[in-house]
Amino acid sequence: MIFNSIDYILFFITVTAFYFLLEAKYRWILLLVSSYFFYMCWRWEYIILILISTCIDYYCGLRMSSKSERRERFPYLMISLISNLGLLFTFKYLDFFTATINQFSGDSIPYANLILPMGISFYTFQTLSYSIEIYYGKIKCEKHFGKFALFVTFFPQLVAGPIERSSHLLPQLQNNNNKLKYKNVVSGLTQVVIGLFKKVVIADTIALYVQSIYGDYELYTGFTLLFSTYLFAIQIYCDFSGYSDIAIGCSRILGYDLMENFSQPYFSKSITEFWRRWHISLSTWLRDYLYIPLGGNKKGRFKTYRNILITMLLGGLWHGASWNFIIWGALNGLYLIAEKKTRFPIFIEKQNVVVKFFSSIVVFNLICLTWVFFRAETIQKSIGIVERIFTVDYFFNLQIRDTGVFASIVLMTTFLFFLEVFVLKKIRLRNLEIVSFPWKLFGLKTILILLIILFGISEGSQFIYFQF
Amino acid sequence: MKSFRYIFFVFVLIVLFDQMISQSMNYLYEKTYVGQSGGKINHLLKDFKYISVLSIGNSRCAHHIIPNKINENAYNLSHNGMSLVFHTGLIDQLIMNENIKIDTLLLHIEMHEVFGEQFGLNKDVQHLKYYYDQNNWINSRIKELSRFENLKYLFASYKWNGKVLNIINNRIKSNNQALLNDGYVPKLTTSRDSINVLWTYNKGLENDTSILKSGINTDFIRYVEHIKELCDRNSIKLICFTSPVYNPLNNTVNRDVELEDYFKSKDISYFNYFHLYDSAKELRSVWVWNDNYHLNEDGAAIFTEIIRNDLNDL
Numbered sequence: 048m049i050f051n052s053i054d055y056i057l058f059f060i061t062v063t064a065f066y067f068l069l070e071a072k073y074r075w076i077l078l079l080v081s082s083y084f085f086y087m088c089w090r091w092e093y094i095i096l097i098l099i100s101t102c103i104d105y106y107c108g109l110r111m112s113s114k115s116e117r118r119e120r121f122p123y124l125m126i127s128l129i130s131n132l133g134l135l136f137t138f139k140y141l142d143f144f145t146a147t148i149n150q151f152s153g154d155s156i157p158y159a160n161l162i163l164p165m166g167i168s169f170y171t172f173q174t175l176s177y178s179i180e181i182y183y184g185k186i187k188c189e190k191h192f193g194k195f196a197l198f199v200t201f202f203p204q205l206v207a208g209p210i211e212r213s214s215h216l217l218p219q220l221q222n223n224n225n226k227l228k229y230k231n232v233v234s235g236l237t238q239v240v241i242g243l244f245k246k247v248v249i250a251d252t253i254a255l256y257v258q259s260i261y262g263d264y265e266l267y268t269g270f271t272l273l274f275s276t277y278l279f280a281i282q283i284y285c286d287f288s289g290y291s292d293i294a295i296g297c298s299r300i301l302g303y304d305l306m307e308n309f310s311q312p313y314f315s316k317s318i319t320e321f322w323r324r325w326h327i328s329l330s331t332w333l334r335d336y337l338y339i340p341l342g343g344n345k346k347g348r349f350k351t352y353r354n355i356l357i358t359m360l361l362g363g364l365w366h367g368a369s370w371n372f373i374i375w376g377a378l379n380g381l382y383l384i385a386e387k388k389t390r391f392p393i394f395i396e397k398q399n400v401v402v403k404f405f406s407s408i409v410v411f412n413l414i415c416l417t418w419v420f421f422r423a424e425t426i427q428k429s430i431g432i433v434e435r436i437f438t439v440d441y442f443f444n445l446q447i448r449d450t451g452v453f454a455s456i457v458l459m460t461t462f463l464f465f466l467e468v469f470v471l472k473k474i475r476l477r478n479l480e481i482v483s484f485p486w487k488l489f490g491l492k493t494i495l496i497l498l499i500i501l502f503g504i505s506e507g508s509q510f511i512y513f514q515f
Numbered sequence: 516m517k518s519f520r521y522i523f524f525v526f527v528l529i530v531l532f533d534q535m536i537s538q539s540m541n542y543l544y545e546k547t548y549v550g551q552s553g554g555k556i557n558h559l560l561k562d563f564k565y566i567s568v569l570s571i572g573n574s575r576c577a578h579h580i581i582p583n584k585i586n587e588n589a590y591n592l593s594h595n596g597m598s599l600v601f602h603t604g605l606i607d608q609l610i611m612n613e614n615i616k617i618d619t620l621l622l623h624i625e626m627h628e629v630f631g632e633q634f635g636l637n638k639d640v641q642h643l644k645y646y647y648d649q650n651n652w653i654n655s656r657i658k659e660l661s662r663f664e665n666l667k668y669l670f671a672s673y674k675w676n677g678k679v680l681n682i683i684n685n686r687i688k689s690n691n692q693a694l695l696n697d698g699y700v701p702k703l704t705t706s707r708d709s710i711n712v713l714w715t716y717n718k719g720l721e722n723d724t725s726i727l728k729s730g731i732n733t734d735f736i737r738y739v740e741h742i743k744e745l746c747d748r749n750s751i752k753l754i755c756f757t758s759p760v761y762n763p764l765n766n767t768v769n770r771d772v773e774l775e776d777y778f779k780s781k782d783i784s785y786f787n788y789f790h791l792y793d794s795a796k797e798l799r800s801v802w803v804w805n806d807n808y809h810l811n812e813d814g815a816a817i818f819t820e821i822i823r824n825d826l827n828d829l
Contacts, residue, residue: 053663232518236525266711451552451681458680489521493528497536500670501679505641 048088050293051247058085059297062202066301067227074223075194078301082202086165089206093164096134101199103130104174108188108195111181120182127178135171138164143368166206168365172332174199177213179336186214194220201303203294207287209308209328216305225302235299237488241471242292243503244495245285249463251504252455253282259448261422261432268444269436276415276436279422281460284313287326311467313414316406317392318382321414329365333358344387351387356380366421371429375420382413455502462498466491529670537671540679543686544645550685551594552678553645555698556609559590565616566590568826569609571602572623575758578809580621582697584819585826591698594642599628601639603738604653608646610745619752619826622742626757626789629735630770637734645674652741701812702805709801731777743781754784754829756822759791759798761807786825788818795821 048054062081069077087094107127111120142158149156177198180186189195198217204210260267260275267275291308298305308328315321322330338358344351356377363376386392395406416433423429447453470491548558559566567588570580577593592609594601602622609615640656647654647668658664667673675682739755746753755778771787778785792798795817803814810818 053661053666057663227518229517229521233521236522450684451677454680454684455677489525489528492525493532496525496529497532497672500533500673501536501676503676505667505673505676 048085050290051243051251054088063300071224074225075191075197075220078201078220079193079197082197082200082205085202086200086205089165090162093162096138096164096167097170097200098196100131100134100171100174101196103127104178104199105189105192105195107178108181109190111178112188117182117184124178124182128175131171131175131178135167137161138167140364140368169208169210170199170205172210172329172365173213176210176332176336177217180213186217189213189217189221191221201298203297203301203303204305207290207294208326209291209294209306210332211305211328216303219303228302231299231302233485233488235296237492238292238296238299240296240492240495240499241466242289242294242296243499245289245292245463247503247505248459248498249456250282250286250289252452252459252502253278253285255452255504256448256456257282257422260446261428264423264428264432264435267435267446269438270443271446272432273436274445276419276422276432278456280313280411280415280418281463283418283421284309285463311472313411314407315410316395316403317386318379318410318413319386319392321410322379322383329362333362337361352384355383355387359383369424370426371420371423374426374429375417378417378420459498459502533670533672537674540672540675540682543682544675546689547682547686548689550681550688551642552681552685554682554685554689555592555594556605559592559609559698560612560615563588563590563615566618568619568621569617570621570623571606572758573597573625575625575808576621576623577698577700578702578805578811579758579815579818580822581699581815581819583699584816585823589697591700593623593698593700595700597642598625598637598639599735599738600637600656601642603742604640604643604646604650604656606742607652607745608643608650610749610751611650617749617751619754620742620746621822621826622753622755624755624757624774624785626770626774629731629774642677644668644676645678647674699815701815702809703812708805708811711806731773736777739781739783743783752784754786754826756786757789758808759788759795759810759818761801761804762792763790784829786822788821791818791821 048058058081062077065077066074083094086097104127107123110123114120114123137159138161142160145156145158148154177186177189181188189198194217197220198211198213201211201216201220257275257279260271261279264272288309295305295307306328308326310324310327312321312324315324338354341354341357342350343354359376359380360373361376363372363374363379366372366375395403398406419432419436420426420429423432470487544553545557547554548561549555565588568582568585568590570576570582570589570591570593572593574593574595577591577595580591580593582589582591592605594605606620606622610617637656638660640653641660643650643653644657647657743753745751771789775785775787797803797817798810798814803810803817805811805814
């Protein structure tokens with residue numbers, strides 16, 4: 048069941064109706080059953096992995112809480128880390144490592160050919176954050192198994208985040224006494240509709256174009272490839288932030304607050320700023336649980352650069368088991384190191400609007416270069432695309448393919464740009480205070496729904512980040 | 516209560532605008548006579564009362580058959596990128612319209628639709644959604660797409676989903692009478708396209724049909740039999756054919772025989788030109804090809820001549 052399907056809309060309406068009809072003390076049961084059902088609609092047998100992860104982390108959490116010394120908690124942290132990362136490794140990286148060993152050694156070790164469980168990277172990181180925070184004594188363990196299981200599987204954010212911190216989500220799940228608030232319905236519904244618009248109108252339409260170009264990149268000119276890379280940048284933003292918007296909006300209607308995952312990242316003036324605005328729940332996770340424990344920027348310049356590179360390489364690998372993602376992470380790491388070395392983020396903040404504007408364009412282009420490696424399936428293909436982009440022959444010839452699709456892309460992307468700049472930059476849906484009838488949001492929602500009906504791709508394609 | 520009132524207002528406003536948009540689109544569509552979003556069929560119904568040979572298929576039919584080289588009452592109603600389910604729906608809709616008389620239906624068949632393990636192209640029927648509630652066969656296929664597919668049509672303007680800009684564009688173009696022809700869309704070729712034909716062939720990217728599994732798939736049988744039934748009921752001669760490709764591999768012999776046997780068993784004439792490249796010298800030049808699957812205008816003229824002769828010999 049995916050967010051952009053009628054099935055999900057009916058599912059969500061049903062869950063919401065029962066949620067507010069039920070007594071508060073039974074609500075966690077409804078949400079837990081709904082979350083398991085939601086996941087099992089994909090593949091029922093893979094719920095076992097979530098249950099294993101839930102049981103281990105619940106047990107480790109309880110044991111760690113009963114120990115006063117960090118030294119005593121350490122073995123349980125290790126159990127949690129090894130079991131969660133072990134599952135992740137087995138299902139996500141085993142075949143990649145087998146292929147790499149086979150390639151370098153010439154052996155033919157057989158592949159496991161396991162199906163990648165949907166959202167495994169997301170819920171693994173979420174449960175790991177729980178164990179780590181208990182280990183550091185930042186939070187107390189959750190003693191109610193059902194509510195802890197709900198924290199692991201809460202359906203709006205189960206398969207593609209935001210990766211929530213236990214200190215933020217667990218207290219909300221413990222207190223299920225939410226009321227159907229007008230403010231939450233208005234802002235939540237608006238965010239859901241914006242998310243759907245981004246996904247089915249923009250991301251899925253762009254996907255048609257990008258797929259056709261990247262599929263046979265040898266047939267296209269450098270400009271066409273460059274243009275489709277720009278479009279892919281918009282596609283992945285709309286796809287992933289669209290998912291996050293729907294997740295946040297649905298949760299808000301139910302009365303739960305999830306963290307923001309995107310904050311207009313393509314308006315960033317530096318790569319450092321970009322990573323503060325892109326997939327915020329992952330970048331802060333990596334910062335708090337990897338970069339800082341490695342020493343952060345406290346142990347000298349060389350170790351700071353090393354830590355940045357390790358963090359970004361693992362961040363790349365988190366996205367998928369392929370050398371392309373590792374290169375993607377490495378490129379971002381190198382950008383960040385270069386900015387750290389030159390103190391560029393501090394420099395650019397002191398400049399005037401024109402310089403900042405040009406800096407945003409440069410940053411966008413640098414990010415687009417990394418997207419080539421993210422989108423292309425192999426390193427050879429990525430290099431081939433980059434080579435063609437920088438080849439002068441036949442450069443200025445843009446292949447449009449389907450004019451209807453192309454016109455939709457241009458129109459709707461322009462609409463989104465104005466929406467982001469003139470509406471969403473000013474309205475914080477999360478902190479919305481409604482004093483009278485919200486005419487602007489009312490109109491915006493109506494327009495967006497009509498655009499979804501008229502321009503949305505209705506086949507209900509998967510979200511890109513589900514594969515991670 | 517306030518929340519429900521708010522949702523109700525949004526709903527009412529959407530329904531209101533939805534009806535307005537739908538009516539406007541209906542108005543635009545009725546006067547659209549070019550393009551793939553229903554324009555071609557509107558043009559056919561407006562300008563023709565009698566069709567001698569109606570060719571129908573995907574882009575390989577749209578760019579390969581030049582109707583006026585067959586005879587003056589021929590028409591090419593092909594639509595790029597569409598699969599057999601779309602053509603079946605279109606034929607059903609056309610034949611339902613009793614204002615037009617058709618002699619021969621020339622249906623293009625793609626090998627990958629016949630033998631492909633995952634035919635999976637049934638979703639192309641969505642491109643006929645503007646006939647929802649007008650045609651039972653199309654309705655049934657649309658409802659097969661997903662459990663709640665018909666719920667989408669609660670919004671009247673959903674019938675125009677994905678077509679709005681095309682219809683507006685084609686409506687404007689329809690004012691130019693010169694565009695109203697016999698349905699043929701020439702494929703204009705640059706020298707780079709022809710070079711790409713060789714390049715693609717040498718890379719071995721496009722001609723490997725070995726992925727095709729033997730065994731005719733049930734969807735294909737269902738659609739062909741429906742077309743056959745419609746043709747028999749309306750005294751239309753059904754002829755199927757497969758277009759040539761550039762320098763094909765010779766690994767399709769078993770499938771060719773299986774398909775020919777199938778058509779013979781159903782009493783349907785079938786011309787298999789898939790390997791025409793091997794026997795027709797004129798098609799061996801890259802300059803008559805736009806890509807490995809499509810002939811350009813020169814190639815189409817050669818191919819139409821061949822098919823015309825075969826039709827005359829029948």
